[in-house]
Amino acid sequence: MAVGLQDFPVIPAIKGIRIGVAEAGIKKPNKKDLVVFELCEGASVVGVFTQNAFCAAPVRVCQKHLVSAKTRYLLINTGNANAGTGRSGLDAALKTCDALADAVGVSSEAILPFSTGVIGEPLPVDKIVAAIPSAVANLSGDNWKSAGLGIMTTDTLPKGAVRTFHFEGVAYTVAGISKGAGMIRPNMATMLGYVCSDIAMDADVLQSILAKTVNQSFNRITIDSDTSTNDSCIAVATGLAGNKKIHSADEPLALAFIAAFTEVMQALAHAIVRDGEGATKFVTVEVIGAAIEEDATKTAFEIAHSPLVKTALFASDPNWGRILAVVGRAGVEGLDVDNVQLHINGVEIARNGGRSPDYLEEQGKQAMTPEEIHIVLDLGMGNQSDTVWTTDFSHEYVTINAEYRT
Amino acid sequence: MAVGLQDFPVIPAIKGIRIGVAEAGIKKPNKKDLVVFELCEGASVVGVFTQNAFCAAPVRVCQKHLVSAKTRYLLINTGNANAGTGRSGLDAALKTCDALADAVGVSSEAILPFSTGVIGEPLPVDKIVAAIPSAVANLSGDNWKSAGLGIMTTDTLPKGAVRTFHFEGVAYTVAGISKGAGMIRPNMATMLGYVCSDIAMDADVLQSILAKTVNQSFNRITIDSDTSTNDSCIAVATGLAGNKKIHSADEPLALAFIAAFTEVMQALAHAIVRDGEGATKFVTVEVIGAAIEEDATKTAFEIAHSPLVKTALFASDPNWGRILAVVGRAGVEGLDVDNVQLHINGVEIARNGGRSPDYLEEQGKQAMTPEEIHIVLDLGMGNQSDTVWTTDFSHEYVTINAEYRT
Numbered sequence: 001m002a003v004g005l006q007d008f009p010v011i012p013a014i015k016g017i018r019i020g021v022a023e024a025g026i027k028k029p030n031k032k033d034l035v036v037f038e039l040c041e042g043a044s045v046v047g048v049f050t051q052n053a054f055c056a057a058p059v060r061v062c063q064k065h066l067v068s069a070k071t072r073y074l075l076i077n078t079g080n081a082n083a084g085t086g087r088s089g090l091d092a093a094l095k096t097c098d099a100l101a102d103a104v105g106v107s108s109e110a111i112l113p114f115s116t117g118v119i120g121e122p123l124p125v126d127k128i129v130a131a132i133p134s135a136v137a138n139l140s141g142d143n144w145k146s147a148g149l150g151i152m153t154t155d156t157l158p159k160g161a162v163r164t165f166h167f168e169g170v171a172y173t174v175a176g177i178s179k180g181a182g183m184i185r186p187n188m189a190t191m192l193g194y195v196c197s198d199i200a201m202d203a204d205v206l207q208s209i210l211a212k213t214v215n216q217s218f219n220r221i222t223i224d225s226d227t228s229t230n231d232s233c234i235a236v237a238t239g240l241a242g243n244k245k246i247h248s249a250d251e252p253l254a255l256a257f258i259a260a261f262t263e264v265m266q267a268l269a270h271a272i273v274r275d276g277e278g279a280t281k282f283v284t285v286e287v288i289g290a291a292i293e294e295d296a297t298k299t300a301f302e303i304a305h306s307p308l309v310k311t312a313l314f315a316s317d318p319n320w321g322r323i324l325a326v327v328g329r330a331g332v333e334g335l336d337v338d339n340v341q342l343h344i345n346g347v348e349i350a351r352n353g354g355r356s357p358d359y360l361e362e363q364g365k366q367a368m369t370p371e372e373i374h375i376v377l378d379l380g381m382g383n384q385s386d387t388v389w390t391t392d393f394s395h396e397y398v399t400i401n402a403e404y405r406t
Numbered sequence: 407m408a409v410g411l412q413d414f415p416v417i418p419a420i421k422g423i424r425i426g427v428a429e430a431g432i433k434k435p436n437k438k439d440l441v442v443f444e445l446c447e448g449a450s451v452v453g454v455f456t457q458n459a460f461c462a463a464p465v466r467v468c469q470k471h472l473v474s475a476k477t478r479y480l481l482i483n484t485g486n487a488n489a490g491t492g493r494s495g496l497d498a499a500l501k502t503c504d505a506l507a508d509a510v511g512v513s514s515e516a517i518l519p520f521s522t523g524v525i526g527e528p529l530p531v532d533k534i535v536a537a538i539p540s541a542v543a544n545l546s547g548d549n550w551k552s553a554g555l556g557i558m559t560t561d562t563l564p565k566g567a568v569r570t571f572h573f574e575g576v577a578y579t580v581a582g583i584s585k586g587a588g589m590i591r592p593n594m595a596t597m598l599g600y601v602c603s604d605i606a607m608d609a610d611v612l613q614s615i616l617a618k619t620v621n622q623s624f625n626r627i628t629i630d631s632d633t634s635t636n637d638s639c640i641a642v643a644t645g646l647a648g649n650k651k652i653h654s655a656d657e658p659l660a661l662a663f664i665a666a667f668t669e670v671m672q673a674l675a676h677a678i679v680r681d682g683e684g685a686t687k688f689v690t691v692e693v694i695g696a697a698i699e700e701d702a703t704k705t706a707f708e709i710a711h712s713p714l715v716k717t718a719l720f721a722s723d724p725n726w727g728r729i730l731a732v733v734g735r736a737g738v739e740g741l742d743v744d745n746v747q748l749h750i751n752g753v754e755i756a757r758n759g760g761r762s763p764d765y766l767e768e769q770g771k772q773a774m775t776p777e778e779i780h781i782v783l784d785l786g787m788g789n790q791s792d793t794v795w796t797t798d799f800s801h802e803y804v805t806i807n808a809e810y811r812t
Contacts, residue, residue: 053741054734054759084727086744086760119727120761183714183731224713226728227735307630307713307799308589311807321490321525322632325589328460329633335459338492353460354492355526393713398801401714402721 002157003282003371003391005274008148011162011175013141015198016040016238020138021146024131026124027079027117032150034128036100036135037074037194043238044203045071047112048214050231056083057093057123058113059232065097069109074234075100075132076192078153078179082115082123083229092123099129103136116179116192116230117153144175151179151192154400155275161267163260167253172199172241174260178268182277182401184223185305193218193233193268199257200239201246209249209258210235217265221389223276224397225305235261273389278397281313282372288385289341289378295332296386299377302330303388310393313373318364320349323377332379339380345373408563409688409777409797411680414554417568417581419547421604422446422644426544427552430537432530433485433523438556440534442506442541443480443600449644450609451477453518454620456637463488463495463529464519465638467503475515480640481506481538482598484559484585488521488529489635498529505535509542522585522598522636523559550583557585557598560806561681567673569666573659578605578647580666584674588683588807590629591711599624599639599674605663606645607652615655615664616641623671627795629682630803631711641667679795684803687719688778694791695747695784701738702792705783708736709794716799719779724770726755729783738785745786751779 018038026033039045047066049059065071075096082089093113101108115123148158162175180191210233218233239245246254274282285303290296303309306326312319320342327340342350345367349359424444432439445451453472455465471477481502488495499519507514521529554564568581586597616639624639645651652660680688691709696702709715712732718725726748733746748756751773755765 052731052734053738054730054743081727084730084756084760086758089760119725119731183728226712226714226731229727229731229734306632307803308632308807311804314804315808317808319525321487321635322589324460324490325458325525325632325635328458328635332459337460350490352492354490354495393804395801395804397713398717398720398799398804401717402723 002275003279005157005271008145008158008160009162011144011160012173014173014175014196014238015240016043017196017236018139018141019143019147020135021143021150022131022135022138024077024127026077026127032146033078034131034135035076035147035150036139038139039072039236040238040240043236044201044206045234045236046203046207046210047232047234048210050228052227052229054084054229056081056115056230057085057089058082058115059230060090061093061097062112062232065109065112069107071112072106072110073100073104074112074114074194076114076151077128078151079117080115080121080123081117081119081230084120085122089123092125095125096128099132103132112234114192114232116151119229144177148177151177153179154181154277155179157275159268159271159275161264163263165256165260167256170242172257173197174264176264176268178272180272181275182224183226183228184221184272184276185225185227191228191231195261195264196236196238197257198241199237199246200241200243201237205246205249205254206235206237209261213262213265216262217269220387221269221273222301222304223273223391270389273391276391277400278394279391280394281392283313283390283392284374284387285390286374286376286385286387287379288376289380289382290384291334291382293384293386295379296384299327299330299332299379300386300388302326303375303377304390307393313392314394316365316368318344318349318361318368323375324350327377334381335379341378341380343376344368345370408681409685411563411677414551414564414566415568417550417566418579420579420581420602420644421646422449423602423642424545424547425549425553426541427549427556428537428541428544430483430533432483432533438552439484440537440541441482441553441556442545444545445478445642446644446646449642450607450612451640451642452609452613452616453638453640454616456634458633458635460490460635462521462636463491463499464521465636466496467499468518468638471515471518475513477518478512478516479506479510480518480520480600482520482557483534484557485523486521486527486529487523487525487636490526491528495529498531501531502534505538509538520598520638522557525635550581554583557583559585560587560683561585563681565674565677565681567670569669571662571666573662576648578663579603580670582670582674584678586678587681588630589632589634590627590678590682591631591633597634597637601667601670602642602644603663604647605643605652606647606649607643611652611655611660612641612643615667619668619671622668623675626793627675627679628707628710629679629797676795679797682797683806684800685797686800687798689719689796689798690780690793691796692780692782692791692793693785694782695786695788696790697788699790699792701785702790705733705736705738705785706792706794708732709781709783710796713799719798720800722771722774724750724755724767724774729781730756733783740787741785747784747786749782750774751776
């Protein structure tokens with residue numbers, strides 16, 4: 001029941017990137033569950049990862065490999081998260097890297113491993129190793145949609161985004177895929193996101209752009225407030241578009257890239273929310289009028305996490321009292337409730353901390369009916385703001401998460 | 407579907423307390439929805455209230471009246487929370503106090519008003535005022551169960567607890583009622599709780615005991631992480647049992663009272679969890695081995711709030727990876743995940759941050775089957791601990807909260 005999620009876009013080949021997909025039978029037979037990205041020599045590769053202390057084995061390996069060698073391959077499996085697996089989980093992740101390294105003739109450190117799926121089960125190394133040759137044989141520039149399908153878990157649809165732009169006569173492409181539908185409250189990155197471009201850019205600059213952009217995209221979405229152990233987001237710049245390598249995020253070309261990159265990152269983050277487990281609404285929570293940005297951010301997340309607000313959204317019930325109750329417990333220092341205003345899809349519902357004098361319940365019901373809901377909460381304290389995207393809380397969410405392992 | 411909630415106990419009359427109940431038709435006809443407590447002259451009356459900035463009008467009036475006069479009556483309505491109602495909500499609460507004050511011949515400040523129910527609707531003052539005479543005519547020492555029924559909203563059963571104890575030949579009674587099933591994550595007190603005793607005790611001493619005990623009972627339960635705007639907990643000591651008035655919480659009689667009082671407070675708090683909206687499990691989350699108590703408290707609450715943990719509890723699924731993932735994001739400074747242990751109903755599931763070597767999935771499934779689940783999470787960092795009580799997250803929760811206003 002994805003909400004307004006568009007078909008997977010046509011993503012052209014990006015110079016320097018080839019993708020191979022295979023069926024390893026990790027959790028289910030006849031499902032694409034293994035994806036290999038091949039990145040050309042000289043590509044800048046950077047990443048951000050989960051802040052969860054129980055980060056998964058592949059996340060630890062990625063962080064080590066990123067600093068010890070130039071990355072040439074990404075190896076992604078779905079169906080098993082290789083998290084909560086201790087020392088043997090690290091060994092398992094390394095073994096899969098070794099197998100791919102042998103198959104393609106690079107060092108094991110040139111490979112970044114990623115896993116997503118059930119937590120706490122041993123990674124089926126043998127199945128992955130056995131499927132690596134078919135994934136390598138499948139390498140091609142045109143496999144973006146297969147890759148989107150190959151990293152899905154409880155996602156109902158593959159998620160991709162692409163933007164092209166021109167600068168001084170040269171064409172550039174930015175494209176990516178993402179996955180994730182539950183255990184989504186990223187803290188530095190989402191479940192899995194991969195964004196590639198043919199632009200030439202210093203890794204340091206790309207890292208700073210990724211870190212900033214993730215705070216306007218993956219780090220501003222939440223489905224159920226649970227931060228995954230496997231969140232990883234990777235950005236790649238292959239450098240084959242033809243530009244002089246970018247050394248500063250302030251260069252005019254860098255600014256054009258940031259605009260396209262931000263659009264792709266936001267589209268991929270929104271796609272995760274639109275496909276949120278059990279989602280029937282796509283909800284934008286915008287908090288304005290804060291004294292400091294942190295107040296806007298935390299208030300927006302508190303609204304987005306409240307089970308009572310989320311079930312009211314599911315019911316299309318303009319139960320604005322629940323939203324104000326959340327604002328009241330969000331811990332905003334110096335909040336004067338008499339200055340709080342609330343709009344939903346353009347309808348003024350609360351003014352001066354109580355129901356708007358002109359508000360009619362019928363208007364609220366109409367405002368809550370669409371699939372796309374835009375909540376604007378004005379704290380009335382200053383001019384800082386922030387926006388978070390989320391879903392409602394439905395029967396389907398309970399069903400999915402009560403039955404996920406069975 | 408209350409979980410192991412026992413029948414309302416037989417509560418004897420407490421000297422100095424009379425209770426009257428009436429049907430005011432506030433939200434539905436033919437439902438007890440108005441309760442009056444009459445407290446004898448000289449009773450010590452103290453309270454703790456919600457910390458939500460959007461606290462309801464009656465909470466503000468209570469806080470004012472408690473300091474400006476000796477309390478003689480409590481006036482409680484269900485069906486309407488009189489919250490988010492601004493200035494006119496305050497006027498409405500005061501009008502109901504005035505009406506009761508006139509009927510019984512005390513000052514309006516001697517009355518504490520309480521409301522619970524839908525947020526944001528104007529309080530139907532006329533209906534309440536019209537029903538006050540029947541509530542007053544109904545005053546009797548034996549109406550505890552009617553009072554328990556009269557303060558229910560989405561509760562499925564009335565909640566009461568009583569303990570008697572003897573000290574130096576004198577018998578003492580501590581009894582109370584509570585209500586609440588959703589929007590439960592009290593912060594200083596729960597939705598509504600009233601505990602009365604015939605003991606003679608200074609108000610200051612009673613206040614300090616209440617503040618301490620609430621942190622071992624109402625402030626350690628959570629159903630859906632949403633702090634109500636109306637949380638109020640009142641303790642009354644009528645002073646008619648015959649003891650010399652207690653002036654210190656360290657007196658031997660005070661210690662005996664605290665033991666009984668704590669049992670009543672915990673029983674009332676647990677009753678709210680057992681009757682939690684859609685609850686099919688009563689879950690005790692005990693975090694031990696913390697370096698500081700705050701780490702234990704916040705980790706326990708994070709586990710208790712996680713939608714993924716709660717849906718796994720609903721499914722009786724020993725999905726321990728979800729619990730460890732929550733521990734990893736709980737923000738415990740210096741956590742070494744390799745020292746974390748997890749037991750569920752006595753079965754060791756995780757050791758050294760991963761699955762226990764001897765653990766079999768079958769054992770986990772058996773451990774998760776009962777209605778009463780006891781999770782013990784050892785952080786392996788020190789000797790501080792805390793316990794929180796909660797419920798699972800079921801289809802019924804979504805149904806109740808998506809349909810509450812219709």
